[in-house]
Amino acid sequence: MKPIKIKAIYIIWLREMRRIWRFKSExxxxxxxxxxxxxxxxLGLNGAAVPGIPRGVSYIDFIMAGVIGMTxxxxxxxxxxxxxxxxxxxxxxxxxxxxxxRLSIFIGKVVASSTTSIIxxxxxxxxxxxxxxxxxxxxxxxxxxxxxxxxxxxxxxLGLAISSRMKDTQGFPVVMNFVIFPLFFLSGxxxxxxxxxxxxxxxxxxxxxxxGVDGMRAVLIGVSSMPPILDFAVLSLFCLAxxxxxxxxxxTGSDIGN
Amino acid sequence: xxxxxxxxxxxxxxxxxxxxxxxxxxxxxxxFGILGPNGAGKTTTIKMLTTLLMPTSGSAxxxxxxxxxxxxxxxESIGIVFQNVALDLYMTGRENLEFHAWMYDMPGKLMRDRIxxxxxxxxLSGRADDLVETYSGGMRRRLEIARGLMHRPKILFMDExxxxxxxxTRRRIWEYIRVLNKGEKITIILTTHYMxxxxxxxxxxxxxxxxxIVAMDSPENLKGIIGSDSVTLDVDSGDCGLxxxxxxxxxxxxxxxxFSLNVEDGEGKIPEIMLFAQAHGIKVRRVGLKxxxxxxxxxxxxxxxxxxxxxxxxxxxxxxxxx
Ligand SMILES: Nc1ncnc2c1ncn2[C@@H]1O[C@H](COP(=O)(O)OP(=O)(O)OP(=O)(O)O)[C@@H](O)[C@H]1O
Ligand SMILES: [Mg+2]
Numbered sequence: 001m002k003p004i005k006i007k008a009i010y011i012i013w014l015r016e017m018r019r020i021w022r023f024k025s026e027x028x029x030x031x032x033x034x035x036x037x038x039x040x041x042x043l044g045l046n047g048a049a050v051p052g053i054p055r056g057v058s059y060i061d062f063i064m065a066g067v068i069g070m071t072x073x074x075x076x077x078x079x080x081x082x083x084x085x086x087x088x089x090x091x092x093x094x095x096x097x098x099x100x101x102r103l104s105i106f107i108g109k110v111v112a113s114s115t116t117s118i119i120x121x122x123x124x125x126x127x128x129x130x131x132x133x134x135x136x137x138x139x140x141x142x143x144x145x146x147x148x149x150x151x152x153x154x155x156x157x158l159g160l161a162i163s164s165r166m167k168d169t170q171g172f173p174v175v176m177n178f179v180i181f182p183l184f185f186l187s188g189x190x191x192x193x194x195x196x197x198x199x200x201x202x203x204x205x206x207x208x209x210x211x212g213v214d215g216m217r218a219v220l221i222g223v224s225s226m227p228p229i230l231d232f233a234v235l236s237l238f239c240l241a242x243x244x245x246x247x248x249x250x251x252t253g254s255d256i257g258n
Numbered sequence: 259x260x261x262x263x264x265x266x267x268x269x270x271x272x273x274x275x276x277x278x279x280x281x282x283x284x285x286x287x288x289x290f291g292i293l294g295p296n297g298a299g300k301t302t303t304i305k306m307l308t309t310l311l312m313p314t315s316g317s318a319x320x321x322x323x324x325x326x327x328x329x330x331x332x333x334e335s336i337g338i339v340f341q342n343v344a345l346d347l348y349m350t351g352r353e354n355l356e357f358h359a360w361m362y363d364m365p366g367k368l369m370r371d372r373i374x375x376x377x378x379x380x381x382l383s384g385r386a387d388d389l390v391e392t393y394s395g396g397m398r399r400r401l402e403i404a405r406g407l408m409h410r411p412k413i414l415f416m417d418e419x420x421x422x423x424x425x426x427t428r429r430r431i432w433e434y435i436r437v438l439n440k441g442e443k444i445t446i447i448l449t450t451h452y453m454x455x456x457x458x459x460x461x462x463x464x465x466x467x468x469x470x471i472v473a474m475d476s477p478e479n480l481k482g483i484i485g486s487d488s489v490t491l492d493v494d495s496g497d498c499g500l501x502x503x504x505x506x507x508x509x510x511x512x513x514x515x516x517f518s519l520n521v522e523d524g525e526g527k528i529p530e531i532m533l534f535a536q537a538h539g540i541k542v543r544r545v546g547l548k549x550x551x552x553x554x555x556x557x558x559x560x561x562x563x564x565x566x567x568x569x570x571x572x573x574x575x576x577x578x579x580x581x
Contacts, residue, residue, distance in 0.1 A: 011360035019348055022389075090344040094405075097308055098361040099334040 004107065008100040012108030013115065020116050027120065030075070034067045034124050038131055041190065042067075052192035057223055064133050065217035066189030068121045069209050072151045073187075075120060077180050079113030080159015080246075084169045102251040109160060110243075114152035121148050136220055143219040147232065151212035154239040155183075161246035164253040187213050192225055208238035261286040261413060261445050262307065267316035269302050276302040278469030279316065284447060284462075289439045291460030292449040293552070295560060299469040300449040301341055304417050307447075308338050321412055339406035341417035341449075343398045347391040351382055351401050354390060355408060362409040376404040379434055381427070396423055403431060407438065414438070416448040420455060428452075432459055453552040463552070467560040477552055484550035484558060487524030489531060491517040496540035504534055524549070 020027050042060030053062050086092040095105060125144075129135050136144060162175060186193075186200070187209035193201060204210045215231030218224035224231070260283035269277040277299040284290045294300050305311040307320055309329040318325045321335040345354050352373060359369040377383045380400035390398060403419050416435075420428040436459065438444045450456050456463050457477045464474040473480060486508060498512040501519055506527055508520040521527045524547045535542050 005363070007360050007363060011357055015346070015349065015353070015357060018353065022348070086346075089347060090340070090342050091346045093310060093338075093340055093344040094346075094358070095361070097310060097333055097336070097338055098358075099330070099363075100361055101330065 003101060003104075005100050005104045008098075008104045009108040009111060012095075012105065013112040016112035016116060020119070027116070031120060031123060031127070034071045035127055037067050037070070038063070038124070038128060042131060050191050050195075052195040054223055057221065058132075060128070060131055060133060061221045062217070062223065063190055064125070064128055065213050065220055066187070068124055068148070068216060069151065069187055069189050069213035070184055071121050071124060072117050072148060072212065073155050073184055073209055074180065075117040076113060076152045076155035077159040077175070079117065080109070080156045080161075081163045081166075081169075081172065081175070082113070083109070083160060083163040084166060084172075088169060103247060106160060106247050106250050110153055110156045113156050114149060117152045117156075118145065118148050140219050143228075144216055147212055147215045147219065147235070150232070150235050150239050151209065151216075154208045154212070154235065154242050157239065157242040157246035161242065161249045164246070164249040183207055183209050186210065188225070189213050194225060208235055208242070211235040211238070260284045261322075262290075262318070262320050262447065264303075264307070264318040265316055267303065267306060267318055268314045269299075269306055269311060270314045275469055277306070277313075280466065280469070280471055281316075282464055282471060282474060284445060287439070287443050287445055289435075289446045289448070289459055289461050291456040291463040292447065292466055293451075293453075293456050293463055293556060294449070294466040298466045300466060301417055303466070304338075304415050304447070304449065308336055308415055309333055335412040337406050337409055337411035337414045339403050339414075339416040339419045341421070343402040345390050345398060345401060345405075348389060350387050350389055351377070351393070352386040354401060355405055358405050358408055364409060372408050376408055379407075379430065380404045396427070399423055400427065400431075407434065410438070410442055410444065413445045413447065416446065418449055418451060421451065428455070435459060453556065457552050465556060465559050472559040473555065480552065480555045481550045484554045486520050486522045487550070488548045489519045489521055489524045489528060490546040490548065491519070491531070491535065491540075491542050492544040492546075493517060493535075494541050494543070496535075496538070500538055500540075501531070501534065504530065506530075 038060065042063055045059045048059065050059060050062070053059065083092065086095070122145075125133070125135065135141075158179075162179070166175075186204045186207040188196075188204060189209075193204040193210060196204065211226070211231040211234045214224045214226055215228045215235060218228035218231065262282075262284040264283075265281050267277055267280045268275070280299070280303060282290075292300050292303065302311065306313045306325060307318060309325060309332050313325065320332045323329075323331040323335070325332065346357070349357065355373045355376070356369065359373070364372070374383075377386050380403060382397060382400060382404065385393065385397065390401065393401065399420075399422060403416075406414065406416065406419075419435075420431055423431070432455065435446060435448075439446050448455075448459065460477060462474065462476050463480060464471050465480075466472065473483075475483075493515060496517075498510045498517045501507050501510050501517065506521050508522075510517060510519050512518075519531065521531075528545060528547065532542065532545070
């Protein structure tokens with residue numbers, strides 16, 4: 001095992017923090033989409049009887065976990081694929097020829113991007129309060145954070161894995177259509193996966209986001225398809241597997257820095 | 259045994275052979291130059307030696323480590339200035355340097371001192387806290403160089419470091435490169451398009467063309483291959499052969515109204531030549547002296563003038579022809 005360099009991880013993280021601070025407006029801008037989902041879906045369908053949602057649960061409460069899941073999915077996938085922008089800018093070469101092990105670089109990127117994703121998710125949770133969502137107490141908030149973290153790691157790993165094998169950003173739309181959207185729609189973000197027809201339902205259980213969303217819903221509003229412990233266990237297994245594959249692809253991608 | 263040893267290095271990109279069997283050694287502490295026209299394979303060679311590209315075949319050792327199997331160890335020993343700047347446009351100049359220092363594990367105080375010193379060298383102190391996005395091309399180049407010079411590696415690779423810089427800045431950077439090489443004993447491998455740069459800096463130069471080394475020696479010896487000075491006389495009439503009566507004239511050629519005499523130490527011989535001409539009634543209108551330059555050497559070995567910039571039609575034809 002190559003040594004992990006804390007200093008390197010820290011500076012990669014600090015670079016990301018400086019960037020989001022410098023481009024605050026971008027961060028705010030990326031909140032617009034999820035908030036629109038909350039406003040237009042959440043308020044619009046608030047009175048509607050959506051199949052599979054237990055009585056007494058308002059729709060906005062129900063989709064909060066879904067909107068956060070969506071934010072984590074998109075942010076983390078794009079965070080991982082930032083690698084390709086850095087490659088196009090040339091900066092990746094500087095990172096890749098430094099004496100820092102690929103593993104440390106990978107960890108640095110994961111830690112940095114997940115910080116951003118989680119900051120955004122918490123902001124959504126806060127904005128939800130304006131729409132009548134009840135902010136969780138401390139214990140539940142911490143549990144939510146745990147789910148956020150593991151979900152974010154999972155999709156960062158996936159984003160990094162994919163971009164380790166892509167030449168440039170040209171393939172973005174393909175990844176968007178064939179990876180990100182399917183993951184999103186199969187996750188039960190906006191209605192319980194039980195509402196899907198039988199042929200689609202099994203696919204949902206291969207989607208890590210399903211467990212992330214279900215788990216967050218459990219800790220946020222006490223409604224879920226599976227016990228949250230199970231959600232967490234399965235999600236963590238997915239996370240571990242994807243991270244290991246991601247690290248491997250990243251370490252062996254022979255001309256990532258070229 | 260050199261600190262860099264390359265043997266029959268080859269790199270193929272699909273149908274293009276960018277580097278076609280290059281071998282050379284660089285002893286520790288040398289300032290070695292790689293000279294070649296556009297597309298000769300300079301950058302590709304550097305990329306293979308710095309672990310950015312896997313060679314197709316051949317072997318190379320950098321600081322004693324194998325470029326195939328000991329890539330991490332190599333990265334510990336080198337620094338690079340890239341031809342295409344590799345800066346983060348969305349950080350400030352200072353932040354780019356800081357990022358580098360942390361990645362290379364430099365202690366905090368050393369980092370701050372070095373950043374100050376190096377910003378001064380490249381005259382960016384005043385702009386250090388602006389985003390690199392707002393820098394001009396030359397400023398980005400200078401920052402790129404500054405970063406490469408910061409952590410004092412064992413071996414420093416510089417791929418056309420001073421491309422596009424003004425003459426004054428280039429001079430200052432040359433001096434600094436020399437100090438690093440002589441004072442800090444850093445081995446430096448530098449590619450360049452500028453003949454004066456190679457001549458001024460490099461102890462040894464390899465001329466590469468179409469992926470192969472066509473000549474390799476010190477600039478002096480290379481120029482020696484071209485031969486001696488040539489004194490040109492613009493005359494009305496007369497016999498060129500006459501000058502061969504002067505013992506020191508090695509040969510003499512006539513083109514149009516111009517005589518060119520090959521002599522050693524042209525400057526010192528001009529007075530004698532003039533007296534001789536006068537004595538033989540040859541009226542000289544102008545005298546010129548031409549020293550052999552690396553440019554001539556380059557011309558001789560590659561058959562081309564060094565091309566600055568790229569994209570002429572001729573060149574593209576050549577490149578496709580090579581596939
Ligand atoms: N990634 C790549 N894919 C395909 N061909 C490449 C690649 N990189 C370089 N080449 C080709 O390899 C050859 C050598 O390129 P290289 O960049 O090494 O030249 P160079 O000597 O550095 O030229 P310059 O003076 O213009 O920088 C060129 O014909 C180039 O088109
Ligand atoms: Mg080049």
